[in-house]
Amino acid sequence: MRLSKRGEYGLRAMITLAEPAPKNDSPAMMQIKEISQREQISPKFLEQILLTLKNAGLLHSKMGIGGGYYLARPASEITLGQIFRVLDGPVAPIKCVSQMAYESCGCPDEETCGLRLVMGDVRNAIADILDHTSLSDVMKRQDRARKNLVIK
Amino acid sequence: MRLSKRGEYGLRAMITLAEPAPKNDSPAMMQIKEISQREQISPKFLEQILLTLKNAGLLHSKMGIGGGYYLARPASEITLGQIFRVLDGPVAPIKCVSQMAYESCGCPDEETCGLRLVMGDVRNAIADILDHTSLSDVMKRQDRARKNLVIK
DNA sequence: ATAAAAGTATACTAAAACTATAGACTTTAT
DNA sequence: ATAAAGTCTATAGTTTTAGTATACTTTTAT
Numbered sequence: 001m002r003l004s005k006r007g008e009y010g011l012r013a014m015i016t017l018a019e020p021a022p023k024n025d026s027p028a029m030m031q032i033k034e035i036s037q038r039e040q041i042s043p044k045f046l047e048q049i050l051l052t053l054k055n056a057g058l059l060h061s062k063m064g065i066g067g068g069y070y071l072a073r074p075a076s077e078i079t080l081g082q083i084f085r086v087l088d089g090p091v092a093p094i095k096c097v098s099q100m101a102y103e104s105c106g107c108p109d110e111e112t113c114g115l116r117l118v119m120g121d122v123r124n125a126i127a128d129i130l131d132h133t134s135l136s137d138v139m140k141r142q143d144r145a146r147k148n149l150v151i152k
Numbered sequence: 153m154r155l156s157k158r159g160e161y162g163l164r165a166m167i168t169l170a171e172p173a174p175k176n177d178s179p180a181m182m183q184i185k186e187i188s189q190r191e192q193i194s195p196k197f198l199e200q201i202l203l204t205l206k207n208a209g210l211l212h213s214k215m216g217i218g219g220g221y222y223l224a225r226p227a228s229e230i231t232l233g234q235i236f237r238v239l240d241g242p243v244a245p246i247k248c249v250s251q252m253a254y255e256s257c258g259c260p261d262e263e264t265c266g267l268r269l270v271m272g273d274v275r276n277a278i279a280d281i282l283d284h285t286s287l288s289d290v291m292k293r294q295d296r297a298r299k300n301l302v303i304k
Numbered sequence: 305a306t307a308a309a310a311g312t313a314t315a316c317t318a319a320a321a322c323t324a325t326a327g328a329c330t331t332t333a334t
Numbered sequence: 335a336t337a338a339a340g341t342c343t344a345t346a347g348t349t350t351t352a353g354t355a356t357a358c359t360t361t362t363a364t
Contacts, residue, residue: 001153001278003245003271005352008257015266031310040258045353051312064361065309080270093155105160106192112297114167114290118232118281119155125277126153129270138266145264157323183339197324203341216332219339 007088009041010049014058014083018075018135031068049087056086075139081130091130092123099127159240161193162201166210166235170227170287183220201239208238227291233282243282244275251279 003011013035017028032050036043050069053059060072071078084091085100092098096105096113097120107113155163165187169180184202188195202221205211212224223230236243237252244250248257248265249272259265 001155001240001243001245003153004350008246008267011267012259033310042353044355047311048313048353054311061311062361063309063311063359065363067310067361069311088153091153093153094160107164111301112294114294115160115163117293117297118285118290121281122278125281126274129273129277133270138270141269142264142266145269149263156321185339194324196326199340200324200342206340213340214332215330215338215340217338218333219331221340 001093003084004088006049007084009039009046010053010087011080011083012039012041013046013050014053014071014078014135015138017059017069017071018078018139029062029068029070034068053083053086056082058082058086071135075135076137078135079131080133080135080138081127084130091127092119094119097123099123153245155236156240158201159236161191161198162205162239163232163235164191164193165198165202166205166223166230166287167290169211169221169223170230170291181214181220181222186220205235205238208234210234210238223287227287228289230287231283232285232287232290233279236282243279244271246271249275251275 016035016038017030019028032043032047035041035050036046039046050059050061054061054069058072058078059069061067061069081091090098090100092100094105094116095101095103096107096110096116104110105113105116107116110116168187168190169182171180184195184199187193187202188198191198202211202213206213206221210224210230211221213219213221233243242250242252244252246257246268247253247255248259248262248268256262257265257268259268262268
């Protein structure tokens with residue numbers, strides 16, 4: 001059940017972009033180079049990923065000197081599920097339970113196929129988390145985790 | 153988050169083997185050929201998969217005429233999680249949240265990494281389902297689904 | 305106007321993983 | 335002895351992944 005590097009890097013980049021700029025509170029505009037250094041990602045590979053995310057409408061960009069990428073919508077309106085699906089495709093472990101990209105898996109009777117019933121649960125469990133976690137939820141969890149560390 | 157063919161076929165085969173033989177109620181001993189025909193799987197590929205499952209201790213086999221494979225333990229004591237891990241490896245979407253095969257994912261601080269926190273939830277959700285669903289649970293769900301169809 | 309910064313777009317490649325096939329060997333019931 | 339079954343290992347073909355390379359285009363500071 002592995003997340004691809006493409007998916008991992010894309011999620012990391014989006015989370016990085018959701019972190020407010022140090023001075024003002026608006027979401028940061030950042031350059032590929034900056035993100036790639038911070039997250040240790042090959043800049044050219046990251047470029048592709050950000051472009052894909054841009055074409056999917058999750059990022060906007062500004063060209064030229066002083067340009068960069070920034071979130072297309074507020075962090076609270078972008079979910080990890082949206083990002084994941086753009087980069088790694090459907091969430092479902094098996095095609096016959098996919099909402100996005102259903103395809104028969106060839107079992108004699110889908111309605112009573114035990115594997116399908118269980119994998120449907122798995123799909124729903126994953127989608128529940130990913131579709132109900134926005135980038136701003138991730139920010140909140142990070143903050144909470146940081147505070148816990150301080151208290152300890 | 154795709155299940156590999158190897159994993160899919162292995163799970164299907166185990167579910168098939170958990171179905172009680174038509175006459176008596178003990179778990180069936182079945183031959184590769186029989187399973188491969190019923191589930192439409194290349195017999196040679198299935199052979200490898202069953203062998204892997206056997207070496208992992210989930211199946212036993214009998215060689216020679218009248219031989220075949222059968223479950224190593226009662227269906228209630230074999231979970232889908234066990235089968236999955238043998239064939240497809242760890243359940244975790246990202247190495248740094250794996251219980252089986254932990255490895256650092258290289259983020260500066262794992263304790264406060266937002267991606268890691270969320271993916272930990274995903275891992276737990278998947279593992280919860282797979283580790284708490286035994287082959288006999290699958291049988292029960294199939295039966296229930298069949299009854300529902302009849303009622304309709 | 306122009307040069308430099310930055311994004312856009314495709315094509316390509318090396319390596320790994322996945323799916324499947326082949327063939328020689330071992331065991332067992334009859 | 336032999337045929338039916340599983341065992342084991344190698345390998346071939348395909349697909350996916352991760353990353354590079356290259357050649358644009360757009361924007362903006364000067």
